[in-house]
Amino acid sequence: MIFSIIMPVYNAEKTLGRTIQSVLQQTIKDFEFIIVDDGSCDESYKIISQYAQEDSRVRMIYQDNAGPGIARNKGITQSGGDYIAFIDADDYWENDFLETIIRCSDDKKADLIFVDAVTEYPNGEIANYLNIKSNAGATRERMLSYQMTGKLPWGMFKVIRRDLLEKVNVQFEGYSVGEEAIFSFEVLRNARNVKFSDKVIYHYVQNSNGQHTKGNKDPWRPMVMTMKRHLKKIGEYEKYKRSLNSLALKAISIGMYRCTAYSNVIDAIKAMSNLHKEYSEEFDLKAFDKENLDIATRCVLELLNCKAYLLIYIASRLRKRKQDKLRG
Incomplete structure (x- = not known):
């Protein structure tokens, strides 16, 4: 299996359908989709269950509410793909996200692939473009400096080779904000071969329950x-x-x-x-x-x-x- 896709979910009933569909409609079909319900108290569990019944690639895990970092950690331990990708429950992918990753991974030799993204509001209005590939020419020390401070964005804008994660043995923290900072820093610090996507393939949606409220x-x-x-x-x-x-x-x-x-x-x-x-x-x-x-x-x-x-x-x-x- 090429990809394991991991998504934490907490009370995301309004956006969950679009997010799941954007994954299931990928042009590359060789993946498992691990969805971790982080103790939702809306209709999220029901929605995920329905998709899991209809598509064998969807696997659902339930946990008591512990935060997105802990949910991602649990998903990683249950995954089996060569590469691990992440998506949040209110975001969505272009349908060639996985195809682009394969094309940019240098025949699966890359340890870490960063992806370009667009930030948008719930009404579809564009906030800004995250031109992450502009960092491709930077030294590793400069990239690490950017990664530490978030100038090279944290979050789900990366796909990671399983071998690298096993080598680093680093996890997401349990914070409500910034839970991925050290994870991102260590993954980049230990990656031997870093690549960047050649197009915008991730849509990051800033909603009223986003990081700014946590x-x-x-x-x-x-x-x-x-x-x-x-x-x-x-x-x-x-x-x-x-x-x-x-x-x-x-x-x-x-x-x-x-x-x-x-x-x-x-x-x-x-x-x-x-x-x-x-x-x-x-x-x-x-x-x-x-x-x-x-x-x-x-x-x-x-x-x-x-x-x-x-x-x-x-x-x-x-x-x-x-x-x-x-x-x-």
């Missing part, structure tokens, strides 16, 4: 702290310290955005100030890799340097209002 008011901190411990454990902390500081800045930017949840402006500004102070004590926020920062984080950084928390709050509120409208 976690608490500082959702990235557990992942950032774990990444710091991991780099020290593998002896790579000094090499990637500036990139780690960039990751911390991105985490602060996300935390500042989450502070818009406070209805009282004074409470929000106090929370922002505390967040800034706590990260400053743990990371050198003046020694970072600027190339790793997106425009939004750079803007937040400039305002943080002036401790202009009120301006950050106002800008974040305006951004949130626009994003919520687009996501419906």
Whole structure:
């Protein structure tokens, strides 16, 4: 069997049909589709069961709610394909996704294939294109730096050879946000042959229950702290310290955005100030890799340097209002 496709599902009844169909309609038919129901309490279980009855390639696993990372880990342990691909339950593929992977895998010699993607809103409006193949000419160290901070996107935009996963022996974390960060870093760090798809084949849908709603008011901190411990454990902390500081800045930017949840402006500004102070004590926020920062984080950084928390709050509120409208 060439491919094992793994999908975690939690309360995805509205999008599940399109996602499953996009996999079953692939031009390449040699695959198994492992769907892990992560304790859904809507009609997801029923929908998956129906597809499993109708198509022998669909295998359903049920677990009590533990998060998408743990669900993917369980799917991996039950898989048997030469390559492992991932898809989320509100996303979908072009029907030549697997065919493109085979074409780009260098006659199945590639350990890791990154795929180009388009980010879109539920109404079909395009948010942006993720031109991941633009990283093809970068050095491995630069790619790893990008992967750590998410500039080379985390998530499901990769297909991995089973041999590599068995060699690395790394799993997804149990976080609600950033559960794939260390997994992605280690897979890339250990890959001998990395390839990139030559076309957009993954559709990433930003819906109202997406990553921007998960976690608490500082959702990235557990992942950032774990990444710091991991780099020290593998002896790579000094090499990637500036990139780690960039990751911390991105985490602060996300935390500042989450502070818009406070209805009282004074409470929000106090929370922002505390967040800034706590990260400053743990990371050198003046020694970072600027190339790793997106425009939004750079803007937040400039305002943080002036401790202009009120301006950050106002800008974040305006951004949130626009994003919520687009996501419906």
